[in-house]
Amino acid sequence: MAHSRRYGDLKEALVPVEIARVTPRLAMPFEPETWLADRKARMADAAHRLARSAKAGAIPGGSIEDGTLKIDRLTAAVPEEADALVLDLYRRLPEVRVTDLLLEVDDEIGFTEAFTHLRTGVPCKDRIGLLNVLLSEGLNLGLSKMAGATNTHDFFQLSRLSRWHVESEAMARARPR
Numbered sequence: 001m002a003h004s005r006r007y008g009d010l011k012e013a014l015v016p017v018e019i020a021r022v023t024p025r026l027a028m029p030f031e032p033e034t035w036l037a038d039r040k041a042r043m044a045d046a047a048h049r050l051a052r053s054a055k056a057g058a059i060p061g062g063s064i065e066d067g068t069l070k071i072d073r074l075t076a077a078v079p080e081e082a083d084a085l086v087l088d089l090y091r092r093l094p095e096v097r098v099t100d101l102l103l104e105v106d107d108e109i110g111f112t113e114a115f116t117h118l119r120t121g122v123p124c125k126d127r128i129g130l131l132n133v134l135l136s137e138g139l140n141l142g143l144s145k146m147a148g149a150t151n152t153h154d155f156f157q158l159s160r161l162s163r164w165h166v167e168s169e170a171m172a173r174a175r176p177r
Contacts, residue, residue: 099131106131114173115165124165129153133162 015023021030029035054064062071106112112130113123124130132153136146143162147155 098135099128102131102135103127109176111174115170118164118167124161126157126161129157129161130165133158133166137162137166 020026029038050059050069053059057063059069061074062069064070106127112127115124115130116122117124129152132146132150133143135141136143136158141149143158144155147153147158153161
């Protein structure tokens with residue numbers, strides 16, 4: 001689709017090579033050999049420090065036995081009273097469905113209006129379904145698992161809503177400025 005960022009031409013999403021070369025603050029060097037050399041130097045330094053610690057018998061929380069590095073399991077440092085405190089806290093909270101909470105937030109700020117139909121531009125009428133799709137994206141749950149977790153929509157309904165209303169431009173419009 002020509003107007004879709006989600007399914008558009010990948011070449012339009014990439015930065016031109018000329019611009020990337022002159023960008024002063026890239027997350028990694030432009031040439032892969034430079035990055036690989038840096039990583040090899042870091043690994044060699046870390047291995048050297050580990051070898052020194054192993055010879056001195058000073059590996060924190062671990063040891064080397066028969067040429068194998070053994071790391072001790074971490075123990076939980078949670079006071080016994082914490083479980084009771086957490087349970088008490090949960091008892092005090094009102095039971096509320098996440099979608100109901102999101103509906104209240106949407107009533108106040110209207111973020112679902114940003115998710116318009118790809119073809120018509122009309123805001124999504126199925127707010128509960130849209131919120132289920134957004135939750136599945138936000139929780140990285142997937143539509144099939146979300147369909148199994150909700151009693152309001154099946155996979156095909158959520159999939160249709162996702163295809164026609166949820167795209168990267170709509171996500172950007174829905175974010176607070």
